[in-house]
Amino acid sequence: MTDVRRRRPHARRVVGATVAAGLLALPACGGGSSGGVPTINWYAKEEAGGSMSDAAKACTASAHGRYRIKQVPLPTTTDEQREQLVRRLAAKDSSIDLLNMDVIWTAEFANAGWITRWPTARAEQVTKGKFPNVVDSARFKNQLYAAPLNGNTQLLWYRSDLVTTPPKTWDEMISQAEQLAREGKPHRIQVQGQRFEGLVVWFTSLLASAGGTVLSPDGTKVALPAGPTRRALAVMRRMSRSVAADPGLSTSQEDQGRQGWETGESAFMVNYGFVWPSASKNNPELAKKMRWAPYPTVDPGRPSKATIGGFNIGVGAYSKKRELAFDAATCLSSKENQLGFAAKSGLLPVTTSLYDDPKVTEATSDAVDAAGKPTQVKSFPYAKAIREALATAVLRPKTPYYNDVSLAITRTLHPTRDINPDKDVKRLRDAITKALKGEGLL
Amino acid sequence: MTTTVPAPAAAGHAAAVSTSKPKVRRRARSERARAERRLGWMLCAPAVTVMLLVTAYPIGYAIYLSLHRYDLRFPTETTFIGLRNYGAVLGNRLWWQDLTSTLTITAISVVIELLLGFLLAYVMHRAIFGRGLVRSATLVPYGIITVVAAFAWRFAFDPATGFINGMLHTQRAWFTQQWSSYLVIVLTEVWKTTPFMSLLLLAGFTLVPDDVVKAARVDGATATQRLRKIIIPLMKPAILVAVLFRTLDAFRIFDAVFVQTRGAQGTETVSILGYNTMVSRLNLGLGSAVSVLIFACVLIISFVFVKGFGANLSQQRGEG
The missing domain is CATH 3.40.190.10 (Periplasmic binding protein-like II)
Known part of the structure; x- marks a missing residue:
């Protein structure tokens, strides 16, 4: 008995300290801002070559303190990405400001009210010069729900x-x-x-x-x-x-x-x-x-x-910083960042004119020659073929x-x-x- | 502490009513028993509360969900539809197909595990040299996460990267046919969980007194006779518990099938069906109905075993 009683104040002190530490830590993780700059959480899988986090950094820099993009990594397979996003969105998670969406998710997410419709002016800005059928993958009931980010086809x-x-x-x-x-x-x-x-x-x-x-x-x-x-x-x-x-x-x-x-x-x-x-x-x-x-x-x-395969960026419906999120998504899907995704991670652009850009046509990647020595090969010798294919490619069924x-x-x-x-x-x-x-x- | 607390009260009570000694003692004891029971309940109340929170609530919620049309993708269309979800599941060929494949995998793997586990337990029980080493070596597969084990076996049998084809000098694509898919899944299960079975059976071996076996040997019983007439009957409770645990576990098989075939080639199990409906299609109502039915199956299996188990116990008591 005496032993326990003697130990108790100590235990209470430990509990007290833990609670205090928790309270102190709370604003740091819940507030989501650092030094007054609002943080935009971007749920996206990191690609080989780090192109996603590079784009996040580039857009943070060009925002001049208006917002800061924080990339939140998602699992590698699209099935797992969807499971995780859906679970959060169904629970109305307001921490999802931006999310990378496989082209096949648009109808499901838009219909459930998990992503925000793009206003006309902004929609025009992020679809201009992009393959019309790729843009179509981001539409549901004739409204745009995401900014096309990268596209692909076999x-x-x-x-x-x-x-x-x-x-x-x-x-x-x-x-x-x-x-x-x-x-x-x-x-x-x-x-x-x-x-x-x-x-x-x-x-x-x-x-x-x-x-x-x-x-x-x-x-x-x-x-x-x-x-x-x-x-x-x-x-x-x-x-x-x-x-x-x-x-x-x-x-x-x-x-x-x-x-x-x-x-x-x-x-x-x-x-x-x-x-x-x-x-x-x-x-x-x-x-x-x-x-x-x-x-x-x-x-x-x-x-x-x-x-058509590929990814679009959507704005979470429960985000408390939607306007900034739209801005950030516009930046992330810009031509410059599309070129970065292509050069660093081999993700092909969705803006048609970029297929003539030397940064795509002349991009190189590591390879080895017949003797086993490191060398460079063109990354996208087949870019023209993809461009032609994307122009006529079809979407998988659009339904929730x-x-x-x-x-x-x-x-x-x-x-x-x-x-x-x-x-x-x-x-x-x-x-x-x-x-x-x-x-x-x- | 528990025995000293009620003592003064009981003593005072006994002193106050000192008419007939045995009666008082009985009453005092019942008083004490009651107090102890109260204390017992108070002591286990936190655990019971936690259990209710983490098991009863989800089960109740799953039953509630299963009576509704509730699809995460259509939050506004949630309605009470009674037992329609159960009708949809039980009236579908797929459920029965998946139930059959689940039971097939369960039956085959548990039988093999029982035989192998028994052998392993016997070896562990009898090992003279390096007993600790034998026991920990046997436990290694059980220490490996099921998903990892499933991947390891998948890669081993993969026609492009695996070594099994090379060893057997074949060009077989193992996961393209039903029988070979079942084979690999069952092998994975057996490899992974036989140690668990053998541990439970090892506990059973300690139930068999050495002198009984020795006496049988002196009486001229052969090894087979000793096994069949003495060791197995004495181990029966342990064997039944081991088989029950493994059956319940095997019935809920998910990882190995998901990793190796994703349910293709007719290997889909009821757990995968539940996963597809609930996690992939987000149809919580229908998925909950599947889960509740799986739960019902588990209850039926336990009921059958426990009934059989009970009967055997009393039989044994009669013999003793």
Whole structure:
């Protein structure tokens, strides 16, 4: 008893000190300002090369003390980024002033009231000179909800030592690859067949190239016209059952495709531009033979349409510094910063004129030569191809139920070798109809 | 301290009513028992409160949510819809499909773990040299975070970066087929949690008195007979507890499947279904219904085991 009593004042003192320290610490973390300069929290994943925090620093400097941008890092995968952002936004987190949003989130976030609509004058400022279809990815119900930041789309990569003229269509590509297989040469085609978002990209690109869309223009009903849908599904089935398919197709994401390509066993690959600097580092011999062409189409008479990827900056709806946040987002998505994202992190710009800027066309990145010595290669030798592709590229379905629709598509089409075009058109329609109601399990 | 506090009161009481000695003593004891019980409740009240806060409240809230249409993306459309969410889950083929795959993974992995765990526990029990080393070596996999273990096994079986294909001289893409996906998932589970099983079983081995086994040996019982007639029956309570714990754990499997197949190839489990509905689709109502149903399944499993467990206990008491 006496022991305890003697200890008590001490314990009380410790508790008191802790509480006092907590109270002292509170203004420091809750107030969000340093030296009177308001802090704008920017929820964004840091990119390799540190381009995001560099942009934050540059904009802080150019704001001359009006605001300070603090980059709050997000997880690396987009799924995890969305989970974290959604959890905070649903709880009306006012600390989110700015957030980097994948192009597929706009409808969901805008519809839920988690991001702020851009006023007309400001909207004009951040969309001027940018690809119209990329800008469209930031719109919901004809209103702008985000500033386009960077854009991307897939290209067809092929080996110049194996392929003389790049194929225009998937059928042509598969036939060429099968011919290479008969000749005993590297013949695989790398494509994303895992049950994940990349499968939606593949399907959307094929469907659009065949002349169809997933949803009606207003995004409330299923479109999926029978003819184009069946054509797209038939291509996926043929591809997946061909000898040219990678044995790991049904678990292949973009990076597995890159790895499969760098082993030298593949003749073709549909993938994003990150495969270029990677091959230049890991397999310089192969990189020398790497060429690129537009994404293959479905019907010879119809041009291909790739799918848009990339990120936009939104302003959090519960932010207490919206006006400053708009300013900061405008600065972060400016031409200068887009050039910085390109040069440092390989993220391609969304302002069309930047594709002629020497800072993009002449940008270099680290590589190794055949002897294993460090050297430099052009970062974006394929920039022109991306520019042309982005100009005609399509968006994935725009609906607040995007995640449900995406789940419905991947679930119905995976594994792609078991696709039955005749039956699966209906299965897909049923699954997406259900997804658009937000009911039932998917 | 607890025994001394009520003593003066009880003594005074006994002195006041000193008519018949045994009666008074009983009453005094019950008085003391009551005081002790009161004190016991007071002492565990904080723990009970915390338990209620962290378990009962979320369970209650999940049940509440499951009776509503509640989608985070459509905050204004929240309405009470009764049992419709449960109808939507139970009426969907996917739920039954996922339940089947969950039960398959659970059954196969728990059986293998029990056999291996028993062997390991026996080795640990019998080890003469380096007992500590054997025990800590066995525990290493259990100390590894499940997600990390799942990644390690995924990378090992990866056709591009793994070493398994090289070892077996094949070109197999393990996660592209159902049986091989199940194989890797079950292997991961077994590797990771067999140590847990063997620890629980090791505790069971200490329940078996050495002299009983020795006596059986003197009576001429063979090793198999000693195992079947003496060791296993005596260890039954420990075995059942171990199997129950692992079954409940295995039934909620998420990490290994999520990391290795994301539920593709027919390996989706009910936990992944719940995750997809709740976290990915943000449909809290429907997702809560899935969670409540998983909870119900866990209750059913426990009920079945505890009933069986109880029966065995009494049987054993009868034998003793």
